[in-house]
Amino acid sequence: MNSLRIVFLGTGAAVPSRDRSLPSLAIQADGRILLFDVGEGAQHRMLQAGLSPLKVVAVFITHLHGDHVFGLPGLLQTMAMMGREEPLTIYGPPGLKGFVEAALELSSRSPSNPRFKVKLILGEDLRYDSEDYVVESFPVEHSPGSLGYVFRERDKPGRVNLDRLRKLGLEPGPYLRVLKGGRPVRVSGKLVKPEDVLGPPRRGRVVVYTGDTLPSERVVEVSRGADVLIHEATFTHELADEAHEKGHATAKEAAETALEAGVSLLILTHISARYRDPSQLYVEASRIFPFTLVAHDLMFLALRLS
Amino acid sequence: MNSLRIVFLGTGAAVPSRDRSLPSLAIQADGRILLFDVGEGAQHRMLQAGLSPLKVVAVFITHLHGDHVFGLPGLLQTMAMMGREEPLTIYGPPGLKGFVEAALELSSRSPSNPRFKVKLILGEDLRYDSEDYVVESFPVEHSPGSLGYVFRERDKPGRVNLDRLRKLGLEPGPYLRVLKGGRPVRVSGKLVKPEDVLGPPRRGRVVVYTGDTLPSERVVEVSRGADVLIHEATFTHELADEAHEKGHATAKEAAETALEAGVSLLILTHISARYRDPSQLYVEASRIFPFTLVAHDLMFLALRLS
Numbered sequence: 001m002n003s004l005r006i007v008f009l010g011t012g013a014a015v016p017s018r019d020r021s022l023p024s025l026a027i028q029a030d031g032r033i034l035l036f037d038v039g040e041g042a043q044h045r046m047l048q049a050g051l052s053p054l055k056v057v058a059v060f061i062t063h064l065h066g067d068h069v070f071g072l073p074g075l076l077q078t079m080a081m082m083g084r085e086e087p088l089t090i091y092g093p094p095g096l097k098g099f100v101e102a103a104l105e106l107s108s109r110s111p112s113n114p115r116f117k118v119k120l121i122l123g124e125d126l127r128y129d130s131e132d133y134v135v136e137s138f139p140v141e142h143s144p145g146s147l148g149y150v151f152r153e154r155d156k157p158g159r160v161n162l163d164r165l166r167k168l169g170l171e172p173g174p175y176l177r178v179l180k181g182g183r184p185v186r187v188s189g190k191l192v193k194p195e196d197v198l199g200p201p202r203r204g205r206v207v208v209y210t211g212d213t214l215p216s217e218r219v220v221e222v223s224r225g226a227d228v229l230i231h232e233a234t235f236t237h238e239l240a241d242e243a244h245e246k247g248h249a250t251a252k253e254a255a256e257t258a259l260e261a262g263v264s265l266l267i268l269t270h271i272s273a274r275y276r277d278p279s280q281l282y283v284e285a286s287r288i289f290p291f292t293l294v295a296h297d298l299m300f301l302a303l304r305l306s
Numbered sequence: 307m308n309s310l311r312i313v314f315l316g317t318g319a320a321v322p323s324r325d326r327s328l329p330s331l332a333i334q335a336d337g338r339i340l341l342f343d344v345g346e347g348a349q350h351r352m353l354q355a356g357l358s359p360l361k362v363v364a365v366f367i368t369h370l371h372g373d374h375v376f377g378l379p380g381l382l383q384t385m386a387m388m389g390r391e392e393p394l395t396i397y398g399p400p401g402l403k404g405f406v407e408a409a410l411e412l413s414s415r416s417p418s419n420p421r422f423k424v425k426l427i428l429g430e431d432l433r434y435d436s437e438d439y440v441v442e443s444f445p446v447e448h449s450p451g452s453l454g455y456v457f458r459e460r461d462k463p464g465r466v467n468l469d470r471l472r473k474l475g476l477e478p479g480p481y482l483r484v485l486k487g488g489r490p491v492r493v494s495g496k497l498v499k500p501e502d503v504l505g506p507p508r509r510g511r512v513v514v515y516t517g518d519t520l521p522s523e524r525v526v527e528v529s530r531g532a533d534v535l536i537h538e539a540t541f542t543h544e545l546a547d548e549a550h551e552k553g554h555a556t557a558k559e560a561a562e563t564a565l566e567a568g569v570s571l572l573i574l575t576h577i578s579a580r581y582r583d584p585s586q587l588y589v590e591a592s593r594i595f596p597f598t599l600v601a602h603d604l605m606f607l608a609l610r611l612s
Contacts, residue, residue, distance in 0.1 A: 040346055047324060065415065066413050077376065099412050109401065110371045
């Protein structure tokens with residue numbers, strides 16, 4: 001996997017504002033899309049961002065508050081209208097079942113009766129595996145059963161060290177693929193092991209999405225050394241009491257978490273509609289953790305392979 | 307009732323396009339809002355149009371295809387977040403119950419657990435009565451149980467005829483309100499009846515919204531003499547076969563309906579995403595019925611009292 005993009009589809013909280021739609025973000029890995037939360041209007045933003053619902057391979061819901069899930073019925077219906085046949089897997093907390101089933105029941109009345117299967121994998125300890133990456137859930141502190149997700153690209157084989165290759169009297173060739181796959185290979189009668197000619201494995205990229213949460217030690221643990229931590233920051237710290245009462249974190253707390261975890265980049269999202277101008281959130285967080293961005297709708301970020 | 311506005315919140319069909327959100331329109335009568343269909347993103351458009359969810363007194367759903375109802379959960383949740391206490395009545399076909407209940411069940415998990423009651427009035431022959439107007443459903447030909455709605459303002463008392471008043475030796479005064487209320491009154495010992503001094507009653511304004519439908523004789527009957535007919539026109543007539551197969555009308559057929567019913571104004575809506583430029587639909591319809599508009603998102607129209 002080489003291309004990895006994060007696209008922010010909705011960066012608001014609770015209710016839409018003029019600038020921010022409801023929570024949803026996409027991780028695009030080699031053209032396939034993983035969706036995290038599907039607030040109302042997510043499919044409109046996907047259209048604006050040029051992301052096709054047919055390319056979504058899995059959906060991850062953090063928790064069952066309406067602002068994070070009420071875009072699901074429309075997205076499923078649009079997939080049906082587009083003639084999707086590939087199954088879709090939705091991960092999330094157990095209570096999601098009734099709502100998704102009621103939505104599918106309505107869709108089944110329509111001429112666009114879905115031809116694709118929706119598979120629900122619900123629980124508190126979820127894991128999605130693909131050849132190139134893994135997504136795992138972790139518990140956060142918001143409402144009962146609320147989850148965050150960590151996206152981990154699998155480590156890549158090291159680059160070929162041409163000097164060492166030459167010292168062994170070898171030329172580059174197709175056998176290098178076998179070595180990159182982790183297996184030894186016999187070349188011109190000589191047994192070559194991966195570590196003989198490859199540099200150290202390159203660490204896969206790691207993106208953490210908290211969903212809604214109070215400041216949480218668990219987020220720190222999961223995020224240690226991550227490339228990107230996407231942390232909710234519903235309020236500034238002067239409203240810390242209100243934030244905590246509602247199970248949310250402040251910009252300051254998100255920055256403290258990023259600092260403690262030693263991530264490369266912090267992106268604040270889930271911004272309350274009261275902040276027309278998000279610079280307060282930025283200033284508060286970047287004083288503590290300088291590598292901070294405040295997400296806006298349709299913002300995207302391409303992540304370089306390390 | 308004096309002020310009457312129609313606001314188009316979503317004018318697309320089936321799936322959102324870059325320009326058109328999913329079906330929803332508002333009739334604003336003296337500041338109160340009646341919503342007809344609530345496609346996904348309706349609340350975003352309400353925000354853009356400056357229409358408060360707290361001012362919605364009733365919702366009318368035409369049929370149970372997702373593009374017409376999947377904005378309801380988010381709208382109800384936002385009403386709850388805004389602290390709404392006034393009950394909300396939702397009218398529509400019977401199958402709506404499961405979906406609304408599943409959405410409310412999710413909302414009840416949230417800190418914004420609704421404090422207002424949602425009353426569902428479901429059936430095939432629906433009627434909403436207020437002091438100033440009536441909304442009635444009528445059957446249309448689309449999917450089983452599909453409805454259109456007609457909004458009828460109650461007739462207004464005639465204007466005071468000052469000449470007749472003077473001939474009776476009377477001066478204007480508060481007693482005129484009693485006459486306008488339809489009751490006789492004794493003034494300076496003289497019995498005055500409404501018809502003695504008032505002109506003919508002024509006909510209330512009538513707006514018809516078809517929802518999705520094949521061309522229908524029933525729409526013609528209901529729309530006779532209406533001020534505004536809001537008719538679906540999913541396709542142009544060259545796609546008549548596809549339109550009819552899917553239970554839809556063409557722009558030409560909408561215009562023929564308007565002509566036969568003798569309405570004052572035809573507005574085409576529910577425009578397929580294939581028409582980036584709606585002028586084809588306009589040209590086709592206005593050749594038959596000149597007083598035609600093609601709706602666009604956030605278009606609004608103020609209706610004068612006749």
